[in-house]
Amino acid sequence: MVEVTDVVCSLCGCVCDDIVLEVENNEIVKVKKGACSVGKAKLLGHERIKSPAIRENGELRECSYDEAIKKAAEILYKSRRSLLYGWSSTVCEAHKVGVELTEDLGAVMDNTASVCHGPSVLAINDVGLPSCTLGEVKNRADLIIYWGANPAQAHANHMKRYSYVSKGYWTEEGKKGKKMVVVDVRKTMTAKMADVFVQIKQGKDYQVFSALRAILRGHEDVVPDEVGGVPKEQLLEVANMVKESKFVMTFFGMGVTHTGARHNNIVNAIQFTRAAHLHTKASIMPLRGHYNVAGINQVCTWETGFPFAIDMSRGYAWYNPGEQSATDLLYRGDCDAAMIIASDPGAHFPGESLKHLAKIPVIQIDPYANPTTEFADVVIPAAVSGIEAEGNVYRMDNVPIRLRKILDTDYLPDEEILQRILTEIRAMREKEGE
Amino acid sequence: MEGMNVRLISGRTAVQGQNLDSKLTEKYFGEVARCDMNGNDMEKLGVAKEDTVKVTTAYGAVIVKAKQDDGNPEGMVFIPMGPWCNAVISGDTHGAGMPSFKGVDATVEKTAEAVLPVKELMRTYMG
Numbered sequence: 001m002v003e004v005t006d007v008v009c010s011l012c013g014c015v016c017d018d019i020v021l022e023v024e025n026n027e028i029v030k031v032k033k034g035a036c037s038v039g040k041a042k043l044l045g046h047e048r049i050k051s052p053a054i055r056e057n058g059e060l061r062e063c064s065y066d067e068a069i070k071k072a073a074e075i076l077y078k079s080r081r082s083l084l085y086g087w088s089s090t091v092c093e094a095h096k097v098g099v100e101l102t103e104d105l106g107a108v109m110d111n112t113a114s115v116c117h118g119p120s121v122l123a124i125n126d127v128g129l130p131s132c133t134l135g136e137v138k139n140r141a142d143l144i145i146y147w148g149a150n151p152a153q154a155h156a157n158h159m160k161r162y163s164y165v166s167k168g169y170w171t172e173e174g175k176k177g178k179k180m181v182v183v184d185v186r187k188t189m190t191a192k193m194a195d196v197f198v199q200i201k202q203g204k205d206y207q208v209f210s211a212l213r214a215i216l217r218g219h220e221d222v223v224p225d226e227v228g229g230v231p232k233e234q235l236l237e238v239a240n241m242v243k244e245s246k247f248v249m250t251f252f253g254m255g256v257t258h259t260g261a262r263h264n265n266i267v268n269a270i271q272f273t274r275a276a277h278l279h280t281k282a283s284i285m286p287l288r289g290h291y292n293v294a295g296i297n298q299v300c301t302w303e304t305g306f307p308f309a310i311d312m313s314r315g316y317a318w319y320n321p322g323e324q325s326a327t328d329l330l331y332r333g334d335c336d337a338a339m340i341i342a343s344d345p346g347a348h349f350p351g352e353s354l355k356h357l358a359k360i361p362v363i364q365i366d367p368y369a370n371p372t373t374e375f376a377d378v379v380i381p382a383a384v385s386g387i388e389a390e391g392n393v394y395r396m397d398n399v400p401i402r403l404r405k406i407l408d409t410d411y412l413p414d415e416e417i418l419q420r421i422l423t424e425i426r427a428m429r430e431k432e433g434e
Numbered sequence: 435m436e437g438m439n440v441r442l443i444s445g446r447t448a449v450q451g452q453n454l455d456s457k458l459t460e461k462y463f464g465e466v467a468r469c470d471m472n473g474n475d476m477e478k479l480g481v482a483k484e485d486t487v488k489v490t491t492a493y494g495a496v497i498v499k500a501k502q503d504d505g506n507p508e509g510m511v512f513i514p515m516g517p518w519c520n521a522v523i524s525g526d527t528h529g530a531g532m533p534s535f536k537g538v539d540a541t542v543e544k545t546a547e548a549v550l551p552v553k554e555l556m557r558t559y560m561g
Contacts, residue, residue, distance in 0.1 A: 046453075188505060349525075351522070375559075
């Protein structure tokens with residue numbers, strides 16, 4: 001048995017990097033320290049896709065990596081407009097090859113931000129983001145606001161490592177010296193821990209942000225007795241907490257991005273943070289879901305100029321989310337093949353969009369079978385990044401962290417699978433040119 | 435009572451997260467193919483825990499199991515993010531790129547129909 005320290009978790013955007021594992025016979029037998037229940041489940045492993053496979057007569061037939069990669073290359077080469085989607089649960093080295101593949105094919109590349117924090121990205125495009133690192137939050141923040149987010153269930157280590165419960169340089173008392181406000185439509189597990197729970201009516205985030213902005217800017221008189229289901233007294237209480245804090249940190253989740261005004265909600269959340277600057281230090285950050293969704297946004301931005309929903313069919317990058325984002329593309333039936341990597345639209349896309357995914361050839365690259373596998377014509381199993389493959393990822397605060405390889409495997413890493421598909425496609429093109 | 439008008443939202447849960455990479459298991463099925471409702475709403479509908487309910491929107495209908503959660507306000511139901519919730523979500527993002535996963539007008543009614551396992555649910559899209 002070997003104890004492995006400083007293991008980095010490849011599950012959620014917290015990317016916890018202090019995990020201690022026990023490894024025996026090339027198997028993780030125990031998670032000794034550091035991981036939450038969700039990260040622990042991943043580290044201890046799940047049933048894997050056993051072999052590459054190609055669908056024939058409705059059934060998946062096991063085959064070699066070579067055969068599956070060749071078939072995948074054929075599908076993409078024949079396609080006139082393919083969608084290359086996912087990317088958030090793999091490393092930046094794979095993203096880089098993905099961008100090259102997209103450019104080579106003239107395809108559309110989109111990532112899971114488009115059904116998660118895509119609206120946040122659009123809002124940041126509009127008005128910027130006064131943000132910071134999670135280290136600064138830990139060391140400075142004495143007022144934490146979670147808005148439309150339930151980290152107690154979705155980012156279970158977040159409060160302990162970085163926010164409400166953590167102890168830092170100027171927050172040495174931990175929870176004792178801090179306050180937490182939770183804004184949500186339902187009383188979640190996180191809301192039950194809050195000093196103040198603000199229960200708003202569903203879809204009224206924009207109005208409540210506006211009311212708080214007005215109060216912070218000295219226009220309390222224009223705020224009515226109740227806004228979005230929240231009594232004015234409670235809005236005044238929260239505004240006072242902001243004014244009296246030394247450093248206020250707002251984290252927001254999909255309760256804000258998935259609803260009503262979408263990116264406009266986030267623009268208003270950022271403006272609320274700026275209004276807080278009249279009184280104190282304030283910062284804001286989206287609670288990113290997948291461990292490297294921030295990374296694919298980074299790689300796409302430095303390679304193409306845009307963070308998601310990138311259309312290369314013109315020979316240069318074209319960006320118009322709402323037109324080229326994956327759910328829209330599928331809903332309109334505007335792609336004739338799809339490669340799904342490191343994500344699961346079968347589980348997380350609207351049924352109306354899945355009807356088209358069910359019709360077109362689909363290539364799946366993933367360590368695990370999932371609902372998307374039901375639509376897949378080619379299945380290529382991959383090594384698990386952060387357990388069987390190393391590489392760079394970006395934490396939710398855009399701090400790059402290197403995932404470690406803990407176990408040996410015969411599964412190929414995503415980067416190599418993509419590179420081999422690209423090489424096959426180029427060989428096909430060269431052959432046709434001859 | 436026929437059906438009750440509600441607002442549908444979705445979101446993560448810890449058990450859903452623990453089974454992100456094992457979505458074909460019974461554990462995921464039990465966690466995600468469910469609908470959390472306020473106890474008063476369950477009483478009005480005449481449903482008890484583990485009874486099946488049919489959730490219908492303009493975009494489809496899905497059968498899930500009822501579960502009481504009084505943290506949910508009356509008139510709002512929560513289905514954990516996943517295939518069952520998405521069966522009743524629109525693919526139209528109105529040009530915004532983001533589907534409306536939350537705040538969808540829906541009706542909930544008691545039903546004797548069974549919840550579809552995930553593979554069968556996916557097959558309904560194969561028309």
